[in-house]
Amino acid sequence: MLQPLKKLLICFVALLVFSCASKNSPDLILINGKVWTGESDSSFEQAIAIKGNLIIAVGSSDSIRSLADSKTQVIDLNGKLVSAGFNDAHIHFLSGSMGLTEVDMTGTKSSADITERVNEFATQNPAREWIVGRGWQYTSFESGLPDAESLKNIVAEKPVFIKAYDGHSAWANKKALALAGIDRNTVYKEFGEIVKDKNGDPTGALRENAMDLVSKHIPKATRAEKLDALRKGLKQAASLGITSIQDAGIAEEDLSLYKELLKNNELTVRFAAAFWVDETTTDTDIISYTQLKNSVGVKNPMLRADAIKFMIDGVIESHTGFMLQPYSDIPVTDPLAYGQLALSLERYQSLVTTFDKRGFRIFTHAIGDRGVRESLNAYEQAAKTNGKRDARHRIEHIETVSPEDIPRFAALNVMASMEPIHADPGTMEVWTRAIGKEREPYSFNWAEMLKNNVKLVYSSDWPACIDINPIRGIHVAVTRRTPEGFPENGWIPEQKISIAQAMKAYTSMGAYSSFEENLKGQIKPGQLADVIVFSQDLFTIDPMKTFETKVLLTVFDGKIIYNVLN
Numbered sequence: 001m002l003q004p005l006k007k008l009l010i011c012f013v014a015l016l017v018f019s020c021a022s023k024n025s026p027d028l029i030l031i032n033g034k035v036w037t038g039e040s041d042s043s044f045e046q047a048i049a050i051k052g053n054l055i056i057a058v059g060s061s062d063s064i065r066s067l068a069d070s071k072t073q074v075i076d077l078n079g080k081l082v083s084a085g086f087n088d089a090h091i092h093f094l095s096g097s098m099g100l101t102e103v104d105m106t107g108t109k110s111s112a113d114i115t116e117r118v119n120e121f122a123t124q125n126p127a128r129e130w131i132v133g134r135g136w137q138y139t140s141f142e143s144g145l146p147d148a149e150s151l152k153n154i155v156a157e158k159p160v161f162i163k164a165y166d167g168h169s170a171w172a173n174k175k176a177l178a179l180a181g182i183d184r185n186t187v188y189k190e191f192g193e194i195v196k197d198k199n200g201d202p203t204g205a206l207r208e209n210a211m212d213l214v215s216k217h218i219p220k221a222t223r224a225e226k227l228d229a230l231r232k233g234l235k236q237a238a239s240l241g242i243t244s245i246q247d248a249g250i251a252e253e254d255l256s257l258y259k260e261l262l263k264n265n266e267l268t269v270r271f272a273a274a275f276w277v278d279e280t281t282t283d284t285d286i287i288s289y290t291q292l293k294n295s296v297g298v299k300n301p302m303l304r305a306d307a308i309k310f311m312i313d314g315v316i317e318s319h320t321g322f323m324l325q326p327y328s329d330i331p332v333t334d335p336l337a338y339g340q341l342a343l344s345l346e347r348y349q350s351l352v353t354t355f356d357k358r359g360f361r362i363f364t365h366a367i368g369d370r371g372v373r374e375s376l377n378a379y380e381q382a383a384k385t386n387g388k389r390d391a392r393h394r395i396e397h398i399e400t401v402s403p404e405d406i407p408r409f410a411a412l413n414v415m416a417s418m419e420p421i422h423a424d425p426g427t428m429e430v431w432t433r434a435i436g437k438e439r440e441p442y443s444f445n446w447a448e449m450l451k452n453n454v455k456l457v458y459s460s461d462w463p464a465c466i467d468i469n470p471i472r473g474i475h476v477a478v479t480r481r482t483p484e485g486f487p488e489n490g491w492i493p494e495q496k497i498s499i500a501q502a503m504k505a506y507t508s509m510g511a512y513s514s515f516e517e518n519l520k521g522q523i524k525p526g527q528l529a530d531v532i533v534f535s536q537d538l539f540t541i542d543p544m545k546t547f548e549t550k551v552l553l554t555v556f557d558g559k560i561i562y563n564v565l566n
């Protein structure tokens with residue numbers, strides 16, 4: 001029997017140890033999982049401990065369980081696959097979210113499907129002045145573009161404006177064209193085109209900036225409507241395991257929406273903004289973007305605004321991607337035979353040098369092989385003028401590239417920012433016709449990029465894609481086939497990459513892109529607790545089953561924001 005004093009002392013020590021343990025014990029542990037830490041295709045652990053918003057330990061289930069106390073929430077994963085949350089490194093989150101409140105044409109395959117979808121929406125939303133939507137495919141139309149004849153049964157009494165899935169072309173009905181004052185006599189000389197039929201009448205199809213002629217008449221969404229839409233978008237992102245996004249082109253006034261969501265604790269993604277820069281950007285804008293970059297700062301892991309977005313060309317399908325050689329399906333005498341520049345090369349170079357000097361990360365949309373080359377040239381020149389630094393500039397999309405230019409990416413430390421979902425073989429018919437057989441092997445060449453030590457980062461480009469879901473993109477990355485299995489051996493199958501490579505491009509490389517590789521993108525002690533759990537093991541299943549994978553649990557900043565585990 002112990003002396004009373006000794007007993008008291010033991011109790012005291014025990015109390016100290018206990019209180020000490022509870023102070024350091026995790027808030028949440030995930031055990032019995034298959035935790036892909038993100039390093040290589042064989043780096044797996046069983047369990048994770050989370051405290052506050054950080055991962056504090058990773059290891060065996062026993063070692064992690066021993067850290068827990070009675071207050072720790074324990075989740076048994078029953079062997080399920082775990083990874084760091086997805087980082088969608090190129091997205092247009094506000095327009096995507098606004099689209100969740102408009103007609104969604106995703107999955108439509110013909111003009112009849114589109115007509116039905118639009119008319120149904122018009123009936124269900126009688127109060128809408130305009131019917132606005134997005135998501136049609138070029139392949140739904142024989143000519144590759146919609147026209148008044150094939151969509152003649154679409155609602156006529158209200159203005160209708162529907163964009164292609166990639167946002168580079170749109171179709172407007174007669175009422176919308178009339179409101180915009182567009183008729184057979186309208187001449188458009190900027191970047192884009194008012195498409196006209198053989199009689200000289202507008203078909204309703206509008207390419208690139210010509211879309212603005214109509215879209216500027218659509219009533220603007222209010223701030224409250226935008227915030228509501230963003231809340232819908234965030235909910236969707238949580239359900240898909242997206243915990244970081246990089247917005248590729250934001251208007252200055254919209255940054256405050258994210259600030260407000262952050263202040264209200266409603267922002268459930270880490271948000272990085274790129275300011276949209278084009279021919280109209282003024283010196284005042286440049287000063288204002290720099291001030292915003294510095295005031296938002298780059299140390300806040302929830303919000304940053306340190307990137308600039310350019311568009312040097314358009315897209316292949318509408319012959320606006322800027323090419324080294326002429327398009328294969330139009331005469332060389334066509335004004336668009338080599339595509340089009342979205343801004344002059346002199347202006348682009350001067351702005352790239354300016355923003356590089358001011359310490360911005362630069363994203364340039366370049367889809368044609370000439371556009372890609374000119375972007376590399378501009379980054380190279382900026383480094384010569386301003387001095388070389390770890391700038392992590394990126395080229396976005398890179399749908400075609402000259403083989404000579406591939407090694408230049410690594411040499412200049414320029415990242416290849418690409419969307420695997422854009423190469424879904426079910427959407428490539430119009431694209432491949434325009435590009436021709438000779439250039440096809442240099443299309444969406446992820447494997448070639450990795451072989452040349454290029455840093456590859458993935459994204460959806462939502463809503464300019466058929467699906468925001470990272471899993472759908474990863475399916476294309478590892479199979480180069482549609483979920484239905486087309487084509488049998490994969491489209492340019494040499495360009496398939498491994499599941500670990502695809503997962504890295506969708507997690508840690510996004511973090512690297514924003515200089516945050518020490519903060520997030522892997523499952524390691526000290527990293528932010530953005531963790532997701534999958535319904536099946538992507539590393540061992542038949543790659544053709546990848547698209548069936550669901551996210552079952554999303555932990556963001558240490559908190560569970562989505563859970564359908566049981």
Ligand SMILES: [Zn+2]
Nearest residue numbers: 090248461464
């Ligand atoms: Zn984009």
